[in-house]
Amino acid sequence: MYDVELQDVDDRTFHLRWGGAHAAAILAALRHAHQSRGPIRQVEWGSYEAVLDGAATRRLLSSVLPDQGWYRQPVELVAHSGDLRPAVVARVGGPAGSVIPLATALELLEDGRRYSVVADVY
Numbered sequence: 001m002y003d004v005e006l007q008d009v010d011d012r013t014f015h016l017r018w019g020g021a022h023a024a025a026i027l028a029a030l031r032h033a034h035q036s037r038g039p040i041r042q043v044e045w046g047s048y049e050a051v052l053d054g055a056a057t058r059r060l061l062s063s064v065l066p067d068q069g070w071y072r073q074p075v076e077l078v079a080h081s082g083d084l085r086p087a088v089v090a091r092v093g094g095p096a097g098s099v100i101p102l103a104t105a106l107e108l109l110e111d112g113r114r115y116s117v118v119a120d121v122y
Helices: 020-032 054-063 086-090 102-108
Strands: 004-007 016-020 040-044 047-053 074-078 099-103 114-121
Touching: 016 020, 016 099, 016 102, 016 114, 020 047, 020 114, 040 086, 040 114, 047 054, 054 102, 074 102
Parallel strands: none
Antiparallel strands: 004 016, 004 114, 016 074, 040 047, 047 114, 074 099
């Protein structure tokens, strides 16, 4: 099973999660790009993390699969304390646990913010 967790580094009210073929492709991209020094680090066996700005995160997430089928990939809105970033609620209108398409999730990324992308297999 493959899993991706996407969180705003400075605002934990922005947290998304998804699995499937897109998550597997993200893991493969991070594993292949990993170096001992750089923005991608191995967290543990089978788990890699990249901390990137919004534009770079969008490029990574949109570049790993050749077709456009991933646009409809379901993404869960995760809220640890029951709170979601107000801009997310305003855009998608859903409470924590709601599911949105990955294409919509990419639209929520802000260029000036930093995001942690963690991909793993278990």
